[in-house]
Amino acid sequence: MTASVRLSIIVVNWNTRDLIASCLSSIGSHPPGCAYEIWVVDNSSNDKSIPFLRDTFPSVQLILNGSNLGFACANNQALRRCSGEFALLLNSDTRVGPGALSALARFMMDHPGAGVAGAQLVNPDGTLQQSVRPIPTCRSELMIASGLRHDRPRTYQEPTEVEAVVGAALMARREAFDQIGLLDEGYFMYTEEVDWCFRFHEAGWKVFIVPEARVTHLDGGSSAPIALNKSLWLSQGRLRFLGQHRPAWMISATRLGLRLIGLIKTFYWTAIRVIRPAQRPRAHQKAQANWRLAKWSDR
Secondary structure, X not given: OOOOOEEEXXXXXXXXXXXHHHHHHXXXXXXXXXXXXXXXXXXXXXXXXXXXXXXXXXXOEEEEOOOOOOHXXXXXXXXXXXXOOEEXXXXXXXXXXXXXXXXXXXXXXXXXXXXXXXXXEEOOOOOEOOOEEOOOOHHXXXXXXXXXXXXXOOOOOXXXXXXXXXXXXXEEEHHXXXXXXXXXXXXXXXXXXXXXXXXXXXXXXXEEEEEEEEEEEOXXXXXXXXXXXXXXXXXXXHHHHHXXXXXXXXXXXXXXXXXXXXXXXXXXXXXXXXXXHHHHHHHHHHHHHHHXXXXXXXX
């Protein structure tokens, strides 16, 4: 790769000081084979992240928000200001592996029709993690909510075109996102990358997973403080997608199905809380989460 190619790495932070320190250190240990810059967008952290980042990583460019604006909005702030030919959206709870950034940038350079390239995400023990996403449908959402569908990570031997990649380590081509627009800020967290990949496809760009680029992902470390809302935000995001890109009947049927599933699972976990005291804390949290889903799906 030539030094003239410039990569912008964007990391959104919200109270993940220790995680983002490991993330940024991994970039320094395994830099891409091209000129690059790092942007950190802080969503009003209160864990002293900012003075720490200023002291420890002085070359990082900071964008400071007065409140938590969400993942899509924060990334867009940096996408508007960064200078790279490619932009890598990288979660704060990731660590890039040897050659990962170079592999993604090299793939994008060698495949001008690629609008997006995603990394192969792995767990800390090296086992594979889900790195691709399907495009949501009514059937898929109800299967996931009911627990009848569990997508297992697939092994990819070579770069493969897919529907969408997980946003934890997603590289996008500036030419492409200048054409289709930035992330939809109507998504607070989750599914915004699926919507983005869908719009890349609609405009004729391709989306790939690049298995050579391995990135360790703690999967939820950056959103652990708000875990109770995760299932709700996931459903909100996917229903927003259906409302934008699918027939009206599909979102109505999905809302009804999610409400019924939420009510059934609320009653189930409430019963577990009563008859199995040892599981009471977990059952209480599960009941709360499903009740929120049931109430929200009825709106």
